[in-house]
Amino acid sequence: MMDAEIKLTDKLERKLPPQLMxxxxxxxxxxxxxxxxAYIVGGVVRDLLLGLANYDIDLTVEGDAVALAHExxxxxxxTITVHKQFNTAKIELEGWNIDFATARSExxxxxxxxxxxxxxSLVEDLKRRDFTINAMAIGLSGKNYGxxxxxxxxxxxxxxxxxxxxxxxxxxxxxxxxxxxxxxxQRLGFQIEAHTLELLKRDIPMLxxxxxxxxxxxxxxxxxxxxxxxxxxxxxRLGVLNKLNALIKFDKPxxxxxxxxxxxxxxxxPSAVLYWLxxxxxxxxxxxxxxxxxxxxxxxxxxxxRDCSAVKDRLELLSASxxxxxxxxxxxxxxxxxxITANIIAGDxxxxxxxxxxxMEKLRGMKTIISGSxxxxxxxxQGPQLKKMLDAVLDARLNGEVIxxxxxxxxxxxxxxx
Ligand code: CTP
Numbered sequence: 001m002m003d004a005e006i007k008l009t010d011k012l013e014r015k016l017p018p019q020l021m022x023x024x025x026x027x028x029x030x031x032x033x034x035x036x037x038a039y040i041v042g043g044v045v046r047d048l049l050l051g052l053a054n055y056d057i058d059l060t061v062e063g064d065a066v067a068l069a070h071e072x073x074x075x076x077x078x079t080i081t082v083h084k085q086f087n088t089a090k091i092e093l094e095g096w097n098i099d100f101a102t103a104r105s106e107x108x109x110x111x112x113x114x115x116x117x118x119x120x121s122l123v124e125d126l127k128r129r130d131f132t133i134n135a136m137a138i139g140l141s142g143k144n145y146g147x148x149x150x151x152x153x154x155x156x157x158x159x160x161x162x163x164x165x166x167x168x169x170x171x172x173x174x175x176x177x178x179x180x181x182x183x184x185x186q187r188l189g190f191q192i193e194a195h196t197l198e199l200l201k202r203d204i205p206m207l208x209x210x211x212x213x214x215x216x217x218x219x220x221x222x223x224x225x226x227x228x229x230x231x232x233x234x235x236x237r238l239g240v241l242n243k244l245n246a247l248i249k250f251d252k253p254x255x256x257x258x259x260x261x262x263x264x265x266x267x268x269x270p271s272a273v274l275y276w277l278x279x280x281x282x283x284x285x286x287x288x289x290x291x292x293x294x295x296x297x298x299x300x301x302x303x304x305x306r307d308c309s310a311v312k313d314r315l316e317l318l319s320a321s322x323x324x325x326x327x328x329x330x331x332x333x334x335x336x337x338x339x340i341t342a343n344i345i346a347g348d349x350x351x352x353x354x355x356x357x358x359x360m361e362k363l364r365g366m367k368t369i370i371s372g373s374x375x376x377x378x379x380x381x382q383g384p385q386l387k388k389m390l391d392a393v394l395d396a397r398l399n400g401e402v403i404x405x406x407x408x409x410x411x412x413x414x415x416x417x418x
Contacts, residue, residue: 006155008048008138009146012040015048020055020096023076027059027098028140030071036063037144039122039137045148046133049158050188057098060125060137065089065100086117104128108173112209115173123151130177131184132157132164161190171203175210178203178240179218179231186230200238207243215244216295219279223272229258232279245291247283254278260345276301277308277342285309307339311356315343319351326395328355329363337364368393369405375412389415 013021024040031038039060047054061068066082069089073080078093089100103125106115115128122137129135132154139147148155157164163185171177178200185192192200207215222228229250235241236250257278261270276297280288288309292302314331317323332340337360344356370393372386380386393411396402402411 006148006150007146008148011048012138012146015051015053016055019094020057023072023093023098024057024059024140025145027068027072028142028145031061031063031068032141034063034068034071036061036068037122037139037141038062038068039139039141039144039149041126041137042129042134045136045138046154046158048138049136049155055096057096059098059100059140060103060122061100062103062122065102069100106173110209111172111206112175112211122149126151127166129166130170130174130180132162132166133184135166157193161188162193163190163196164193165196165199168199171199172206175203175206176214176218178207179215179222179235182231182234182238182240183218183222183225186227186234187225200240204239204243207240212293212295216297219244219276219295220272223275224269227258228275229255232258245280245283245287247287248279249282250279257281257345261341264341264345271338273301273304273336274338274341277304277338278346280305281308281312281342281346304336304339307335308342311335311339311343312347315347315349315352318355319349323355325358325363325398325400328359329366329394329398332356332359333364363398366394366398368397368408370408370412374409378409378412378416380412380416 016024027038039062040057041060042058044054044057059065064087066084066087066089069080069082069091073091076093078091080089080091082089087102087104091098091100103120103122104117105120105124106117106128108115120128126135126137126149132152134154135150135152136154137149139145139149152166163181165171165177165181181192181196181200184190222231225231232241232250233255235244236248241248241250258270258275261274261278265271265274280291283291288305291297292305297305311332318328318331340356340360344353344360347353347356368390372382372390375386375389376382380389389412392415393402393408396408396411402408
């Protein structure tokens with residue numbers, strides 16, 4: 001299978017934390033005792049060879065992966081989640097995730113469908129994968145400990161910076177690989193190799209056969225990248241983004257919005273919600289709604305979309321000269337912070353930006369000193385009158401008209417006399 005056996009024992013033991021390594025060694029040993037074999041596969045092998053840290057471990061087992069995971073957990077303090085229908089298990093251990101799957105081959109009943117699975121050898125398992133650089137494994141059991149398995153020449157492609165699919169029907173089997181390929185290319189600074197690129201372009205129409213949920217999962221993965229805009233810019237130029245939404249033009253200004261989102265969120269990474277809002281900022285409400293239902297986006301995101309459109313509709317009002325702080329507050333309160341931030345970044349009414357910034361930095365966190373119960377003690381019953389009084393006190397505070405608790409009480413007293 002291999003020209004010359006490559007041992008990665010040193011790399012493995014130097015790069016992975018000792019405790020994780022101990023666990024992986026015991027997985028290999030336990031598998032051997034069961035007359036099975038365990039291997040580290042996929043992204044972690046790729047990253048190990050690149051010298052990058054990746055502690056999301058995928059194990060492939062020639063044997064019963066779920067039974068092996070159960071046996072291993074007998075000795076240690078971790079949690080296990082089993083997916084019976086896929087024959088997979090996940091162990092969470094000290095903040096690491098270790099996924100166990102039985103080596104398998106896959107057949108696709110129709111393009112875009114989830115594959116049908118049959119147990120298979122390691123090599124068959126590697127050959128069903130997306131790209132050569134993701135189709136390598138390292139042995140953990142017996143004399144195979146540390147051995148690199150590379151039936152598709154992934155190591156050479158890794159050295160040459162190439163993203164290459166394994167067979168000409170790969171994007172037809174699973175066209176989410178189109179998005180995955182662009183993501184790896186941009187993340188690693190690689191090139192999709194010429195033949196793969198030809199097939200990718202040929203198979204762009206196949207993206208129509210994939211469910212919205214699977215596409216939105218891929219887009220979420222892109223948002224977790226350090227520079228998602230590079231992936232979208234490339235996708236736009238190739239006509240891939242067009243399949244997500246034909247109205248999104250991912251041009252230079254949009255690339256800058258993404259960079260700005262990072263600056264504004266620093267030291268944290270921007271939330272996926274903010275990126276979703278920027279990606280769709282130029283769509284009108286109807287198209288945004290269509291987008292939400294196509295991708296079956298969760299409530300948390302769809303609500304932010306609606307908030308973002310509502311704030312966008314208020315930009316003219318927010319740019320009025322002489323607008324008071326309380327007016328700004330009343331125009332923006334209740335909308336998600338990401339929806340407001342998206343408008344700060346992407347809104348085209350320059351004069352509204354000061355109001356949006358003021359709200360985010362100061363106004364939205366302001367509170368009255370007195371509370372509803374203080375006003376009730378002054379003889380007011382719960383209801384619209386109480387709400388009106390609280391609002392008046394808050395407005396006065398927002399506008400800098402009150403300083404002390406007594407100032408606030410004075411406002412209520414005055415209203416009681418009216
Ligand atoms: N895989 C595949 N086809 C897909 C999805 C995944 O062949 N459509 C295979 C690849 O071998 C991949 C592995 O499954 O390396 C694990 O998938 P995933 O966790 O999505 O990829 P990683 O490479 O581990 O992670 P990342 O993309 O974050 O680097």
